[in-house]
Amino acid sequence: xxxxxxxxxxxSVQEGDSAVIxxxxxxxxxxxxxxxxxELGKGPQLIIDIRSNVGxxxxxxxxxxxxxxxxxxxxxxxxxxxxxxxVYFCAASDTGANSKLTFGKGITLSxxx
Amino acid sequence: xxxxxxxxxxxITETGRQVTLACHQTWNHNNMFWYRQDLGHGLRLIHYSxxxxxxxxxxxxxxxxxxxxxxxxxxxxxESAASSQTSVYFCASSPANGREKLFFxxxxxxSVL
Numbered sequence: 001x002x003x004x005x006x007x008x009x010x011x012s013v014q015e016g017d018s019a020v021i022x023x024x025x026x027x028x029x030x031x032x033x034x035x036x037x038x039e040l041g042k043g044p045q046l047i048i049d050i051r052s053n054v055g056x057x058x059x060x061x062x063x064x065x066x067x068x069x070x071x072x073x074x075x076x077x078x079x080x081x082x083x084x085x086x087v088y089f090c091a092a093s094d095t096g097a098n099s100k101l102t103f104g105k106g107i108t109l110s111x112x113x
Numbered sequence: 114x115x116x117x118x119x120x121x122x123x124x125i126t127e128t129g130r131q132v133t134l135a136c137h138q139t140w141n142h143n144n145m146f147w148y149r150q151d152l153g154h155g156l157r158l159i160h161y162s163x164x165x166x167x168x169x170x171x172x173x174x175x176x177x178x179x180x181x182x183x184x185x186x187x188x189x190x191x192e193s194a195a196s197s198q199t200s201v202y203f204c205a206s207s208p209a210n211g212r213e214k215l216f217f218x219x220x221x222x223x224s225v226l
Contacts, residue, residue, distance in 0.1 A: 032213060043203050043217030044156070089155060093212055101212035105155040 002027040004092050006104035013080050014112050021075045021107050023090035030092040032099075033073045035064060038087040038106070048075070080111045115140040119204050119218035126225055132191040134221050136204030144207040145187040146215065147171075147179065149200040156203070161212075162187055194225045 003026040013019045025033075031052035036044035050057045050064045050073065057064050066073040077084055087108050093101040117138040126132050138145065147159040158171030160179040168179050176198060178190045191198055201222050205215040 034213070034215075036215075036217075041219070043205075043219050044215075045217065046214055049214070095213070099212055101158075101215075103156040105153060 002030060002092055002100065002102040004090060004102045004104040006088075006090055006107050008107065009105070010108045010110070012110040012112060015080060015082060017080055019077045019080050019084070019109055019111075021077075021088055021090070021109070022072060023074070023092075023104050024070075024072045025092040025102075026071065027092070027094070028068075028071065029094045032093045032095050033064070033066060034091050034093075034101075035062075035075050036089040036091070036103075038089065040086075044089055077109075082111050082113050085109060085111045117204060117206055117216055117218045119202075119221050121221060122219065123222045124224070126194050126223070128194060128196060128225055130194050132194050132223065134189045134191075134202055134204075134223070136187045136189065136218060137185055138204075138206040138216075139185065140206060140208065140216065141184055142206035142208050142216075143184065144209070144212070145181070146205045146207070146212065147177070147187065147189045148203045148205065148217075149173065150203060150220070151200050159189065159202075160187075191223075196225050199223060199225045 006023050034049035037047045038044040061078045063076040087106045089106045091103045093099050120135045143164045146161040148156045157173045162181040201220050203220050204218045
């Protein structure tokens, strides 16, 4: 089955700097890659997702890039702010009614003011 | 506003007791899911439903059951609670095919003593 790994497990950046969180996946059939942000005491929230027919997607300060050959995808956050501090989960899935979504173990991002 | 709510937010129970966690969504989504979140494991799927009267096992379904009698609710039952089921439980719903674009509730912290 699919195996999704995130690295590093924790990341600390200075406010205003960029942060990059990387994930690798094992199943070449995976074609949908979402990122979820979980703030303390809350449920995960979808912040951006990408499909395998697209190499990059941006939404304001966040972007996701996908390298299908190397089977990895990354979340990029520019101009980080303290409110970006959270746990970030990547996931991978094939599509369809019987698809299986596999989450990584999560990365804790801390933005130092 | 449409939302997904879980209750209770916190629950303490004893080993061997039956426990039911509630999940209610007002988006009219067909797809609903239960995940558990444990340190070092990320999010793992317990059960899911793609519509009324439809239920399916996830990757960690042993000791859990669900029922779907209407679109809005997917209660999760622990038949005989065990200490290994101490965890944070998240319910999610999705308007899309498969497991895309999940909307998560705020979670239930369950402690089995």
